[in-house]
Ligand code: SF4
């Protein structure tokens with residue numbers, strides 16, 4: 001069989017999907033992807049296909065998420081869960097360096113852990129867009145060696161969406177639901193009266209090298225049409241919208257809009273939105289010395305701009321109110337992110353809407369400010 005080439009479209013039967021997982025492992029990848037855990041579809045290691053959420057989907061909306069059974073055996077019949085791929089590229093806790101006492105000085109110790117090459121199975125178009133954004137974030141001042149090392153080793157296996165959650169607004173942000181670029185392989189699952197199958201599009205040599213080990217055949221016109229119909233169905237199902245036109249100026253020009261106080265009355269400063277967001281990157285570092293004083297480690301862990309102490313400067317936080325913290329988050333995400341990184345910081349995945357315990361919806365907040373940008377707060381409600 002001739003080796004697969006970049007740009008080729010192949011048909012992979014569902015019955016041969018286990019061989020695809022085996023091929024990934026044979027190429028040296030640790031496969032991570034969707035798994036069922038704690039009542040949600042979260043990312044974890046996939047040892048075999050029984051780890052995948054076969055026949056499951058979710059119902060989600062602002063502040064709501066429930067797993068439900070599908071009436072078919074789709075493998076990727078869900079949208080996005082609370083986890084994003086940032087947990088692998090930018091781990092929630094990471095040791096930056098360690099040092100051991102060496103006479104009167106300290107010696108830096110190399111990390112003994114073997115680097116792992118991950119195959120990200122099931123990245124959605126918005127997830128690929130989030131990684132594109134993170135690539136720029138972690139390259140801004142000096143390339144982050146941990147992030148970029150993991151990123152270079154990663155194989156990205158995208159899955160095109162065949163449906164949208166009520167919280168999705170990727171079509172507004174130009175990030176989905178179709179996968180355009182940056183994938184090594186892109187799968188579209190086809191569940192129709194024909195055989196259960198996948199259309200696989202080869203995006204890179206690394207993707208082709210995996211697919212060479214799997215029984216596939218050239219995709220037919222019917223496979224391509226079915227895949228296109230699935231993506232079109234997802235696009236048609238997207239029901240939330242955020243008009244990105246002029247949003248940067250809208251937010252930066254109206255820091256005193258009364259809507260900020262309104263959202264502050266509802267926001268719990270719980271940080272869920274920033275933890276679930278695939279592009280939020282706030283972190284802090286902590287020193288962990290041994291009790292004997294002969295060793296110390298520097299760790300980085302996720303932080304959030306919703307935490308009071310995150311803006312601590314000279315003994316007091318700069319952003320003391322919930323209003324100032326929510327305004328900082330949204331204004332950074334949709335406005336000043338453009339100045340820092342050349343794009344919006346939002347990919348329209350909707351995670352922050354679903355996982356906000358009080359259902360705060362950034363699309364609704366922007367719409368409210370846009371509807372009456374010159375509104376002024378009554379004197380007693382002013383911040
Ligand atoms: S701000 Fe919300 S919708 Fe936008 S990328 Fe982050 S989690 Fe997704």
Ligand code: SF4
Pocket residue numbers: 266267268269270271272273274306352355356357358359360
């Ligand atoms: S907007 Fe929602 S998720 Fe984010 S900090 Fe406030 S209450 Fe928590």
